[in-house]
Amino acid sequence: MARSLSDRDIAPSHDGWYAPQRSSTVKLLSRLWRLKGSVIAGCLLLAIVAAAIFAPVVTPYDPLEANIMLRLRPPWWMDGSVPEHLLGTDQVGRDILTRIIYGGRVSLSIGSLAVLVSASFGIVLGLMAGYMGKVADAVISTLVNIMLTFPFVLLALAVIAVLGSGFSKLVIVLAITGWPLYTRIIRAETMALKEREFVVAARAVGMTHFRILTKHVLLNLVGTIVVIASLQVARMIILESFLSFLGLGVPPPTPTWGGMLGEGRLYMMHRWWLAAFPGMAIFATTLMINLVGDGLRDWLDPHLKL
Amino acid sequence: MRTYLVRTVGQLVIVILGISMITFFLLHLTGDPVVMLLPYDAGKEEMERFRVAMGFDQPLYIQYWRFLKGAVQGDFGRSLYMEQSAFLLVWERMPATLLLTVAGMVIAIGVAVPLGIISAVKRYSFIDNLCTIFAISGQAMPIFWLGIMLIIVFAVQLRMLPASGYGTWQHLVLPAITLGMFQAPITMRLVRSGMLEVLNQDYVRTARAKGLPENAVLLKHAFKNVCIPVITIVGLQFGQLLGGAIVTETVFAWPGVATKTVDAIRNQDFPVVQAGVFLLAIFIVSVNLLVDVIVGVIDPRIRVNS
Numbered sequence: 001m002a003r004s005l006s007d008r009d010i011a012p013s014h015d016g017w018y019a020p021q022r023s024s025t026v027k028l029l030s031r032l033w034r035l036k037g038s039v040i041a042g043c044l045l046l047a048i049v050a051a052a053i054f055a056p057v058v059t060p061y062d063p064l065e066a067n068i069m070l071r072l073r074p075p076w077w078m079d080g081s082v083p084e085h086l087l088g089t090d091q092v093g094r095d096i097l098t099r100i101i102y103g104g105r106v107s108l109s110i111g112s113l114a115v116l117v118s119a120s121f122g123i124v125l126g127l128m129a130g131y132m133g134k135v136a137d138a139v140i141s142t143l144v145n146i147m148l149t150f151p152f153v154l155l156a157l158a159v160i161a162v163l164g165s166g167f168s169k170l171v172i173v174l175a176i177t178g179w180p181l182y183t184r185i186i187r188a189e190t191m192a193l194k195e196r197e198f199v200v201a202a203r204a205v206g207m208t209h210f211r212i213l214t215k216h217v218l219l220n221l222v223g224t225i226v227v228i229a230s231l232q233v234a235r236m237i238i239l240e241s242f243l244s245f246l247g248l249g250v251p252p253p254t255p256t257w258g259g260m261l262g263e264g265r266l267y268m269m270h271r272w273w274l275a276a277f278p279g280m281a282i283f284a285t286t287l288m289i290n291l292v293g294d295g296l297r298d299w300l301d302p303h304l305k306l
Numbered sequence: 307m308r309t310y311l312v313r314t315v316g317q318l319v320i321v322i323l324g325i326s327m328i329t330f331f332l333l334h335l336t337g338d339p340v341v342m343l344l345p346y347d348a349g350k351e352e353m354e355r356f357r358v359a360m361g362f363d364q365p366l367y368i369q370y371w372r373f374l375k376g377a378v379q380g381d382f383g384r385s386l387y388m389e390q391s392a393f394l395l396v397w398e399r400m401p402a403t404l405l406l407t408v409a410g411m412v413i414a415i416g417v418a419v420p421l422g423i424i425s426a427v428k429r430y431s432f433i434d435n436l437c438t439i440f441a442i443s444g445q446a447m448p449i450f451w452l453g454i455m456l457i458i459v460f461a462v463q464l465r466m467l468p469a470s471g472y473g474t475w476q477h478l479v480l481p482a483i484t485l486g487m488f489q490a491p492i493t494m495r496l497v498r499s500g501m502l503e504v505l506n507q508d509y510v511r512t513a514r515a516k517g518l519p520e521n522a523v524l525l526k527h528a529f530k531n532v533c534i535p536v537i538t539i540v541g542l543q544f545g546q547l548l549g550g551a552i553v554t555e556t557v558f559a560w561p562g563v564a565t566k567t568v569d570a571i572r573n574q575d576f577p578v579v580q581a582g583v584f585l586l587a588i589f590i591v592s593v594n595l596l597v598d599v600i601v602g603v604i605d606p607r608i609r610v611n612s
Contacts, residue, residue, distance in 0.1 A: 142320060145324075146320075146328070149321055149545060149587060150325070150328075150545070150587055151546060151549025151590070152549050153549040153552050154549060154583060154586055157567065157571055158329075158579065158583045159335070160571065161570075161574070162342065163335065242448065242450055242553055246556060248571070248572075261450070261451060261454070265454055268454060268458050268462060269462055272458045272462070275451075275455075275458070279448060279450075283443075283446060286446040286447075286448070287442070287443060290442065
């Protein structure tokens with residue numbers, strides 16, 4: 001039975017019109033519904049992450065176990081395939097799907113760690129440049145401009161030439177290439193926030209600069225940081241894969257998406273699936289991350305009424 | 307205009323100094339450059355002799371000064387393997403890199419501009435949605451994988467084009483498409499948002515009101531005004547484009563600066579790495595300068611405001 005609207009259901013909205021007020025759960029659900037693409041992408045991303053974490057449970061095979069009798073088998077729909085190996089096997093008979101699932105561990109953890117390190121470093125420098133201004137700003141901004149001139153890839157290659165490759169070194173290399181972006185954005189936002197009344201008021205009541213920066217400035221930038229960081233994870237994963245593809249990443253036999261792609265390239269004349277599937281894994285993961293990042297931006301943007 | 311030029315060139319000098327410092331300190335990142343430059347089995351005496359001969363026993367600022375003096379004259383020392391000037395080894399690869407970069411840019415603009423205009427004019431239509439999907443997936447695409455997939459389809463399966471190499475226009479097609487697809491999505495988004503902004507302006511409404519044909523309105527009145535931001539951003543993204551060229555070169559064994567630099571990294575041939583990194587960075591900075599000047603000439607507001 002239809003219920004007539006009571007006074008409780010009607011409240012003045014911000015622009016003076018009367019509109020039925022919805023419960024917070026309904027609001028939340030309707031906001032989520034508008035971002036359904038990102039929500040679906042988020043679920044798929046969670047599935048990829050979960051598969052990587054619980055890899056030993058997800059797949060019965062060992063990513064390093066070779067079986068020379070079953071080498072270079074095609075995926076399941078092609079002639080000569082073995083049903084147990086869905087996406088086929090590589091040049092020494094290792095299950096490709098298993099190696100892709102395990103490879104996610106390397107890419108995802110290096111990507112997230114690199115973002116964590118570069119974001120922390122970049123945010124601190126950005127806050128300093130934006131809040132302190134003057135000499136600090138001039139020095140940091142010049143450094144950022146110089147760093148941003150280098151293409152991401154070139155800088156990473158140059159640093160790897162000196163440091164060498166390996167898990168922790170890759171994180172450092174990616175972090176070195178990643179921080180200037182945070183610094184530039186955080187600097188600009190801090191400069192704007194610094195002039196706002198609540199910061200001026202905080203200073204007037206004698207709050208220390210450190211507390212103002214952490215409590216008032218940084219907290220207001222959390223949204224921005226989350227959005228950049230999530231999109232950066234995708235960039236880091238692509239860069240890590242490229243370095244592994246060149247053989248400059250985590251050394252074999254540890255499975256990595258880029259490394260598998262690099263090895264698969266040697267067989268691309270007759271065995272296309274060796275290169276195709278690992279690349280698809282990279283593509284799917286970065287696509288999901290970008291979609292989630294876009295969704296987060298819309299979600300956190302107060303100007304977009306969702 | 308003169309003060310604008312002086313200021314832009316002044317910034318350029320600072321950035322070049324910064325780049326030279328980064329390139330210089332690359333070798334000192336691990337502590338002792340002698341260890342990096344000599345073979346692993348070099349004896350202690352030999353190392354000391356080499357240290358004195360190369361001037362590594364001098365204070366850092368003297369070493370940097372000598373490096374800078376050399377770099378300005380194109381002298382980065384000799385390649386450790388080829389017994390040739392490191393700079394010349396990289397320099398002779400420059401035409402190939404330039405060719406690939408320009409071809410990639412032409413394809414990117416050729417795809418991005420029409421698509422951007424169409425999707426802005428037919429906003430939220432089926433075509434616009436298709437273009438958005440193209441942009442989102444293009445930005446998540448690892449181009450080294452795209453390159454390999456293009457090779458598998460067009461070179462291996464269809465036998466239409468060569469898989470790698472250099473010389474004829476056929477060799478250029480696949481690398482240029484790969485690089486173009488790297489740059490097209492972001493450029494398309496920029497053209498689209500620029501067009502959307504311009505289409506709401508008064509002069510576009512006036513042009514329509516006075517009965518101009520729609521094509522004339524779109525191309526002469528609207529698009530002309532979108533060109534400035536597009537030129538600026540396409541120019542400023544030149545660094546990223548060159549980053550994409552580095553990746554593309556390695557996939558197609560394109561004999562450019564990047565493949566040479568990557569080979570040098572693999573061989574630990576540091577003079578060549580330094581020369582390559584320096585040359586590419588200077589190249590990017592010069593293009594950025596050129597873009598600044600062009601935009602300053604086209605749009606007087608920029609020279610006054612910046």
